[in-house]
Amino acid sequence: MAEVKHSRKACAVNPLKMSQPIGAALAFLGMDQALPLLHGSQGCTAFGLVLFVKHFRETIPLQTTAMNEVTTILGGLENVEQALVNIHKRAAPALVGLISTGITEAKGDDVDGFLQLIRQKHPELADMEVVFVSTPDFAGAFQDGWGKAVLRMVETIAKPSNVRRPWQVNILPGCHLTPGDIEEVKEMVEAFGLTPVVLPDLSGSMDGHIPETFLPTTLGGTRLDELRSMGESAYTLVIGEQGRAAAAKLKDIAGVPYTVFDRLTGLKPCDDFLALLSRIANTEVPPRFKRQRSQLLDAMLDGHFHFGKKKVAVAAEPDLLYALTTFLTEMGAEIQVAVTSTESPLLNRVPADEVLIGDLEDFEQGAVGADLLITHAHGRQAAARLGIPFWRSGLPTFDRLGAAHKVSVGYRGTRNLIFEVGNVFIENLHEAVPDDFRPTAEPAASCGTGCAHGAAAVACH
Amino acid sequence: MSALQQKVASVLEEPGCATNQAKGEKERKAGCKKQLTPGAAAGGCAFDGAKIALQPIVDVAHLVHGPIACEGNSWDSRHTLSSGSHIYRTGFTTDMNEMDVVYGGEKKLYRAIKEIIDKYDPPAVFVYQTCLPAMIGDDIEAVCKAAAAKFGKPVIPVNAPGFVGSKNLGNKLGGEALLDYVIGTREPEYTTPCDINLIGEYNVVGELWQVKPLFDELGIRILATISGDGRYNDVATAHKARAAIMLCSQALINVARKMEERYGIPFFEGSFYGVSDMSDALRKISALLVRQGGPADLPERAEALIAREEAKAWARLEPYKARLKGKRVLLFTGGVKSWSVVSALQEVGMEIVGTSMRKTTANDREKVKEIMGTDAHMFDELPPREMYRMLRDSQADVMLSGGRSQFVALKAKTPWVEINQERHHALAGYDGIVNLVDEIDKALYNPVWQQVRQPAPWERPDWEQDLEEWQSCNQEECAGEVCHG
Numbered sequence: 001m002a003e004v005k006h007s008r009k010a011c012a013v014n015p016l017k018m019s020q021p022i023g024a025a026l027a028f029l030g031m032d033q034a035l036p037l038l039h040g041s042q043g044c045t046a047f048g049l050v051l052f053v054k055h056f057r058e059t060i061p062l063q064t065t066a067m068n069e070v071t072t073i074l075g076g077l078e079n080v081e082q083a084l085v086n087i088h089k090r091a092a093p094a095l096v097g098l099i100s101t102g103i104t105e106a107k108g109d110d111v112d113g114f115l116q117l118i119r120q121k122h123p124e125l126a127d128m129e130v131v132f133v134s135t136p137d138f139a140g141a142f143q144d145g146w147g148k149a150v151l152r153m154v155e156t157i158a159k160p161s162n163v164r165r166p167w168q169v170n171i172l173p174g175c176h177l178t179p180g181d182i183e184e185v186k187e188m189v190e191a192f193g194l195t196p197v198v199l200p201d202l203s204g205s206m207d208g209h210i211p212e213t214f215l216p217t218t219l220g221g222t223r224l225d226e227l228r229s230m231g232e233s234a235y236t237l238v239i240g241e242q243g244r245a246a247a248a249k250l251k252d253i254a255g256v257p258y259t260v261f262d263r264l265t266g267l268k269p270c271d272d273f274l275a276l277l278s279r280i281a282n283t284e285v286p287p288r289f290k291r292q293r294s295q296l297l298d299a300m301l302d303g304h305f306h307f308g309k310k311k312v313a314v315a316a317e318p319d320l321l322y323a324l325t326t327f328l329t330e331m332g333a334e335i336q337v338a339v340t341s342t343e344s345p346l347l348n349r350v351p352a353d354e355v356l357i358g359d360l361e362d363f364e365q366g367a368v369g370a371d372l373l374i375t376h377a378h379g380r381q382a383a384a385r386l387g388i389p390f391w392r393s394g395l396p397t398f399d400r401l402g403a404a405h406k407v408s409v410g411y412r413g414t415r416n417l418i419f420e421v422g423n424v425f426i427e428n429l430h431e432a433v434p435d436d437f438r439p440t441a442e443p444a445a446s447c448g449t450g451c452a453h454g455a456a457a458v459a460c461h
Numbered sequence: 462m463s464a465l466q467q468k469v470a471s472v473l474e475e476p477g478c479a480t481n482q483a484k485g486e487k488e489r490k491a492g493c494k495k496q497l498t499p500g501a502a503a504g505g506c507a508f509d510g511a512k513i514a515l516q517p518i519v520d521v522a523h524l525v526h527g528p529i530a531c532e533g534n535s536w537d538s539r540h541t542l543s544s545g546s547h548i549y550r551t552g553f554t555t556d557m558n559e560m561d562v563v564y565g566g567e568k569k570l571y572r573a574i575k576e577i578i579d580k581y582d583p584p585a586v587f588v589y590q591t592c593l594p595a596m597i598g599d600d601i602e603a604v605c606k607a608a609a610a611k612f613g614k615p616v617i618p619v620n621a622p623g624f625v626g627s628k629n630l631g632n633k634l635g636g637e638a639l640l641d642y643v644i645g646t647r648e649p650e651y652t653t654p655c656d657i658n659l660i661g662e663y664n665v666v667g668e669l670w671q672v673k674p675l676f677d678e679l680g681i682r683i684l685a686t687i688s689g690d691g692r693y694n695d696v697a698t699a700h701k702a703r704a705a706i707m708l709c710s711q712a713l714i715n716v717a718r719k720m721e722e723r724y725g726i727p728f729f730e731g732s733f734y735g736v737s738d739m740s741d742a743l744r745k746i747s748a749l750l751v752r753q754g755g756p757a758d759l760p761e762r763a764e765a766l767i768a769r770e771e772a773k774a775w776a777r778l779e780p781y782k783a784r785l786k787g788k789r790v791l792l793f794t795g796g797v798k799s800w801s802v803v804s805a806l807q808e809v810g811m812e813i814v815g816t817s818m819r820k821t822t823a824n825d826r827e828k829v830k831e832i833m834g835t836d837a838h839m840f841d842e843l844p845p846r847e848m849y850r851m852l853r854d855s856q857a858d859v860m861l862s863g864g865r866s867q868f869v870a871l872k873a874k875t876p877w878v879e880i881n882q883e884r885h886h887a888l889a890g891y892d893g894i895v896n897l898v899d900e901i902d903k904a905l906y907n908p909v910w911q912q913v914r915q916p917a918p919w920e921r922p923d924w925e926q927d928l929e930e931w932q933s934c935n936q937e938e939c940a941g942e943v944c945h946g
């Protein structure tokens with residue numbers, strides 16, 4: 001059980017954290033024919049846009065209400081109105097995700113009130129769904145924004161229903177799942193003869209397909225009619241804590257039972273996931289998963305040599321941090337330092353002595369002497385300074401190809417992860433030199449670190 | 462009017478700005494502030510612009526006062542390089558939280574400055590204002606002043622919160638911070654009659670280093686670069702230069718003009734992109750230095766260097782001419798690079814089928830028109846959908862643009878070369894133009910284009926017949942591919 005600590009610094013150095021609004025924006029990017037609209041100054045949108053473009057290597061539809069110094073003080077009603085009218089005219093999306101930012105929150109813009117007024121004044125906008133989500137930049141982090149956007153979509157669009165579709169299952173993935181991960185989950189569900197409705201579905205919109213035409217909105221992703229029908233599903237499966245609130249809301253609205261999987265990486269959670277699917281579908285687990293499971297067992301056996309007692313430093317948002325650290329420790333590695341961006345009930349359960357809500361400076365300081373660093377691409381400076389192997393995980397990954405297609409869920413994804421991370425360990429194996437075996441005058445400082453090589457081990461035990 | 466509003470107004474009325482010169486008195490007073498259209502705007506904020514202009518000063522700690530959005534979403538994403546300190550790449554931010562919004566963020570900012578000085582001890586700290594603290598009234602100027610007095614170190618306020626305007630305005634506000642607090646605060650160890658400043662050169666992917674040897678050879682010393690690979694103490698001595706070259710269109714025109722006004726440093730607008738532009742810059746700076754009391758033989762030596770380098774560049778470009786002649790280019794970028802790149806590409810026989818004029822000044826526009834002989838292919842705006850259509854209909858063989866439109870080109874299966882801030886290849890000087898042409902050549906002749914444009918076999922009209930032929934070929938053990946293709 002980890003102790004959760006907060007960094008006490010006034011100055012965050014090398015931020016791990018990104019803002020809530022763009023987390024919410026990403027959730028809307030998983031909707032079909034959608035356009036996220038940040039209610040704030042244009043710069044916030046530009047930064048979010050560049051970040052996503054570099055990570056996904058796709059064009060990203062993202063708009064702004066373009067608040068300026070004056071309108072910020074006066075209140076943003078007019079800007080929201082103009083933005084919606086313009087967007088309706090130019091892009092005609094099915095869904096606008098209207099996302100507040102720091103300044104409009106601090107000013108206290110009553111956006112829900114604005115929307116009512118605008119709806120009255122502009123009946124022509126009736127065919128455009130607008131979901132407002134409140135996400136000040138001065139609170140929470142990226143995954144909180146995602147969670148709130150998903151919750152708001154369920155709250156405003158999902159409907160109660162008397163109809164049940166016993167074959168339909170809702171999937172609520174966290175933002176730490178890649179489009180590749182979501183595709184893997186969908187395949188698992190479909191293999192049981194079930195129809196998954198994924199909210200939101202980045203594997204439809206941000207999966208790198210080549211569209212036939214070019215739209216100013218997303219193309220692919222969850223359709224609104226699918227979202228509306230989620231109340232008719234037999235079950236909701238949540239992957240990551242960040243989706244819990246939305247699933248609970250859907251249960252309130254439409255009585256759909258749910259289960260939260262705090263991760264889908266590692267043998268046990270995958271077993272549980274498939275067992276539950278088998279129960280929901282009332283069929284046997286298809287043979288292909290038995291085969292995949294046995295392949296995973298084999299990979300664990302082959303891989304454990306390389307993970308055993310390795311010290312790993314991990315910095316990631318809570319759900320990703322939890323998935324990575326449990327996986328690593330289940331393979332025999334130890335977590336030397338764990339840093340995260342925001343609060344989560346999961347943090348206590350991270351298999352480390354301590355979880356620090358902090359930044360990559362904290363991470364770098366804690367990582368000295370580790371065997372491996374895992375964080376998003378911004379860890380590259382720390383890795384270079386420390387001279388420690390670095391494996392990228394999470395968003396943004398702007399300096400590697402295929403970030404959207406990495407798979408680390410399910411049996412196959414877990415197997416992938418063993419191979420990828422294990423290979424980094426293998427590549428950095430220390431080959432013995434004579435000095436390794438020379439008896440040292442002083443006893444090694446700690447058993448945990450010095451034991452690996454010959455003489456030091458003798459001194460320790 | 463607040464001090465910031467006055468500053469913004471004065472920068473917007475910049476008399477040196479070509480666009481403003483063309484305006485009447487009243488229009489000019491109104492400033493060049495364009496009203497953004499909500500729901501149809503794209504582009505960075507003033508804070509972004511200020512950071513672009515100043516972050517290339519490499520030994521300074523750049524501290525962003527604001528919530529996580531401003532720095533957390535954007536840090537370490539620019540490709541300006543350093544030959545020394547790397548502290549400029551470190552992301553510092555006060556990461557304001559709810560409490561800071563309620564009680565004000567000034568105390569936290571002060572503590573943040575202290576932490577940075579204690580831990581990193583840079584020669585100076587630059588503090589960037591952003592929207593939220595500006596809105597709640599945090600006075601960064603006062604905090605910086607107090608911190609500077611207390612810690613005995615320059616702490617420079619950069620007052621360009623995002624919501625005052627565009628990236629371009631932010632460039633200038635960043636420049637104002639240098640004028641107000643940095644330039645002229647130190648004396649150089651020594652001076653030479655050939656000391657110059659480069660204003661608006663950011664050393665993107667090392668382009669400063671690409672041209673510096675040319676100046677070195679002529680004995681021209683770059684006293685200060687504003688701000689590529691810059692050092693705080695060098696920028697502080699920039700007032701002692703004899704002349705300056707202003708680059709990057711007019712991003713820092715206010716700096717160039719005010720330095721002329723205050724310190725009598727003459728400048729001209731130049732570019733290091735393209736053979737003729739590079740030569741032009743060398744010629745002009747030599748002449749200017751002579752006028753400022755530099756060695757009389759400088760122009761002559763410059764000519765010799767130009768002749769040698771041009772000959773080398775042409776010789777290196779020669780092999781590309783046959784491969785690139787007549788290839789059609791869509792050039793989509795703002796500002797400086799339009800006209801300098803246009804002339805460069807024409808030098809190797811490429812045809813410009815379109816160029817964007819967004820963000821360019823009237824001057825730039827004139828130059829492009831002059832070079833292309835017409836303004837028929839100048840777009841003010843080319844929405845992605847339109848751009849995509851043009852490329853799908855193969856109205857261009859290759860597109861040159863910034864990262865944002867990269868995927869429009871790629872999805873349209875069109876070769877693409879990056880030429881903005883985020884480019885990975887140094888394109889300046891005589892070597893740079895060869896690099897650019899080589900990049901274009903590399904993109905155009907990559908074998909993927911042919912492959913990705915082929916429809917899948919089952920999408921071809923008589924695919925079944927094709928398949929049969931291919932199969933029978935295979936059986937006869939001839940190379941299937943030959944028949945198939």
Ligand code: SF4
Nearest residue numbers: 041043044531592623
């Ligand atoms: S617009 Fe304002 S809040 Fe947004 S990134 Fe720019 S400075 Fe920060």
